[in-house]
Amino acid sequence: MNERVKVVVEAVVASVQAALVDKQVTELEYRTAVRYLMKIAEERETALLCDVFFNSTVVATKARTSQGSTPAIEGPYYRDDAPFVGERLKTYDTDDHKPLLIKGTVRGADGNLVDGVTIDVWHSTPDGKYSGFHDNIPTDFYRGKLRVGAGGGFRVLTTMPVPYQIPNKGPTGALLEIMGGHSWRPAHVHFKVKAPGFETLTTQYYFEGGDWVSDDCCHGVDSRLVIPDAVEDGARVMNIDFVIEPAHAQSGVGA
Ligand code: DHB
Ligand code: FE
Numbered sequence: 001m002n003e004r005v006k007v008v009v010e011a012v013v014a015s016v017q018a019a020l021v022d023k024q025v026t027e028l029e030y031r032t033a034v035r036y037l038m039k040i041a042e043e044r045e046t047a048l049l050c051d052v053f054f055n056s057t058v059v060a061t062k063a064r065t066s067q068g069s070t071p072a073i074e075g076p077y078y079r080d081d082a083p084f085v086g087e088r089l090k091t092y093d094t095d096d097h098k099p100l101l102i103k104g105t106v107r108g109a110d111g112n113l114v115d116g117v118t119i120d121v122w123h124s125t126p127d128g129k130y131s132g133f134h135d136n137i138p139t140d141f142y143r144g145k146l147r148v149g150a151g152g153g154f155r156v157l158t159t160m161p162v163p164y165q166i167p168n169k170g171p172t173g174a175l176l177e178i179m180g181g182h183s184w185r186p187a188h189v190h191f192k193v194k195a196p197g198f199e200t201l202t203t204q205y206y207f208e209g210g211d212w213v214s215d216d217c218c219h220g221v222d223s224r225l226v227i228p229d230a231v232e233d234g235a236r237v238m239n240i241d242f243v244i245e246p247a248h249a250q251s252g253v254g255a
Pocket of ligand 2: 164
């Protein structure tokens with residue numbers, strides 16, 4: 001017997017049962033929903049559907065107890081095999097290429113510098129694709145690992161990502177549409193900040209004034225993750241002072 005599984009599953013089941021009663025869901029609607037879930041599995045969209053509705057809730061729960069920077073959803077496009085990079089990410093020189101300077105610092109929750117920090121950064125191309133997943137764009141484009149200097153600083157040049165449409169041709173997209181919603185995420189840059197002895201921080205940052213910032217289909221935007229509109233040397237600037245928290249023992253299922 002696993003007590004944690006029992007407690008969580010019983011609570012989820014009770015919430016769903018309460019909704020079925022409250023909305024007086026019919027047998028026909030129930031059968032339609034079961035057929036829909038079978039289609040989700042068939043089209044391999046189980047992760048996508050769960051991410052759209054629930055991942056940001058789990059992340060926000062973690063954010064409430066974290067002493068570090070605000071976490072955000074990881075999304076499906078992290079690649080651990082991305083290379084270390086120098087002063088700029090590899091990008092294509094396209095017409096809609098707009099420069100972006102990402103810089104900042106990393107400190108521990110006590111305010112001290114941290115040894116051995118690496119920052120994974122990844123974001124979309126100027127046409128909304130992710131390298132290593134779409135159009136055979138090599139994995140070393142639009143992503144890389146940054147080393148943090150002795151003074152806690154980092155800095156890398158790249159190009160602006162754009163709003164991103166999650167896969168919308170399948171049953172997840174169909175459900176969002178039938179509910180009067182949409183499948184867009186605001187432009188964002190993903191980060192994973194790692195250091196020995198510290199919790200890994202997975203987060204993403206958004207651009208003030210950007211489309212969909214206040215209407216993300218994945219509900220992933222927290223106001224603390226929206227970067228003010230600023231320009232430096234002709235580049236939009238994303239300036240972030242990351243705070244990471246010491247590693248703590250995890251409990252529960254899957255730890
Ligand atoms: C998805 C894609 C992303 O780039 C992201 O940041 C979050 C979610 C998705 O397709 O589900
Ligand atoms: Fe993303």
